[in-house]
Amino acid sequence: MSNLVVNQEILPDISKPKWDQSTYSGRAKHFFSSTNPLTLFSSAAQQEKCREIVTNYRKGIISDKLTVNELWKAKALYDATYHPDSGEKMFFLGRMSAQMPGNMVITGMLLSLYRTFPGVVFSHWINQSFNAVVNYTNRSGNSKTTNERLFASYCCATGGAMTAALGLNKLVKNNYGLAARLIPFAAIALANAINIPMMRSNEITDGMELKDENDNLVGRSRKMAVLSIAQVTMSRIAMAMPYMGQMSDSRPSINFSVLTPIIMNRITRTAYYRTRPWMQKYSEIPIQTVLAGIGLYFTTPLCCALFPQKSEIEVSKLEKNVQLEISKLPNPPKTVFYNKGL
Template sequence: MNDLVINLKTKPDISKPQWDQRTYYGRVRHFFTLTNPLTLFSSETRQEKCREIVTNYRKGIISDQLTVNELWRAKALYDATYHPDSGEKMFFLGRMSAQMPGNMLINGMLLSLYRTFPGVVFSHWINQSFNAVVNYTNRSGNVKTSNERLLLSYLCATGGAMSAALALNAMVKNNHGLAARLVPFAAIALANAINIPMMRSNEITDGMELKDENDNLVGRSRKMAVLSIAQVTMSRIAMAMPYMVMTPIIMNRITRTAYYRTRLWMQKYSEIPIQTVLAGIGLYFTTPLCCALFPQKSAIEVTKLEPASQNEIFSRADAPEVVFYNKGL
């Protein structure tokens, strides 16, 4: 892997991830790289250098000092920092590499501040604000969403999460056991089911971008937009399930121990840090494992699209038989 790229007869194809995306294992390896929190701390100079390496390589401009390892490392940082369709640098809090540290802190609050009205409102407001940034940053294609639609999506998701949490809290208000601790997960699942479809609703109305093998836009499909949004929603809920369910179970067990009950300082100060650390450990694994459930970029035969999309594509002189789309993350 330290071979010089310029000397290779068959050069690496960086239009695709380093690992086979047709297999779950290959997608997991790719997303462990993509969601690596350490990429957030890379310098502007390093990011720009990697962008230059990748863009030049795509144009056939290859440094005579560039090794295969350096190429793939540059591609990994480029993928973690720049949007795969637009090529624009993503806001750092919206990158998938920010999922673990960002959600670790937020979920520590969600799991610890679920008993009071101010705690529910504040923690779910912070969570949905973060989710809105992530969902918008990782939307599919060069999609432009109006400010009005963004605000409506944000308000509906935040209101839905708060309403669900408050209603469920009222149902289990006299229960200080596991049922009450699982309220944040139920609220988050509902919020994801609202936030993601609404944030990307223009893809449903206008259609998702479809491209040929040369990355040229050839059409749009509402059918693929609905499928992609459903897959992303399922992935996000699955991503939250292990740590949002297992952490309350573990914490509920800890609070029943004699050691915990006989130490007032632990009862007062330990809940947030313990649950934050447990959420962070869970997120480190669930983020790439659940992002990999479905391929990010997929191919579909044009004949399997809805009639309107087929007509749009087949009306072209160079109509492809297979098109590709990015489902988003």
């Protein structure tokens, strides 16, 4: 079989994604593959098999029955399941592939529990807790943090983000104008700006891992940590743009969708909808939840692709102390690489 890996004149390079990461389209194709929600349903045996294929291939151990397609499929599941720096299996709710189903369920919860203040607080706490898990799971590097610091970061992240979201929503509680429609998005943006840096605070204080072309750790940079966290924050805010806004004038407490009201407006004008009272009573929340899920299926990979996950920078552009540290190494690299996280 000509498709066997061992028959290839040039072996596939799985140290990088299958598609060109210097282009947006290449990054988008990669993230459509690695954030595919279907990967969550893979069995532990499948995941372990893919891990073995990838790790053995990196060591030069190649099965004579392994095809190129099988190799890339194994790499796709590996990327979706294991952390790119530590190689550890990521908590399934923290994987980017859980963004669509996780936020879809949270959307339904926010739509259902908007009537009471405890319901709003609980749903926002669940939302920010989920975000905190995703932010921590997809952090850069493989450095560990203490349980005490992790708990403090979680409390600050969820508490600060919830306060921001609820506080801004309170300002326009009885306002039905443009400001009320934009406040929910502003609340989400501010919540992300609090949650992400707090859950990745150790990168800011300790610095982001810098590696040479052979994947050897050569230093740490706080400058790159701040830049990477800012890029991730921008990506997460962009993910929320299509479905974060005020749902309708009749329900100012449900601040949820920019596109959904337009689609719902078209649905409610159809004869089928108008002639079925049960549909008018029970269908709104399920329809909007599904629409949010469809939106997230596309916005998650498309917004992850805004910036390269693995970036490079010239050593001369790093902090002076980091430059000095790297210059003392044998054969110091002129360019280093880092994983910005997701």
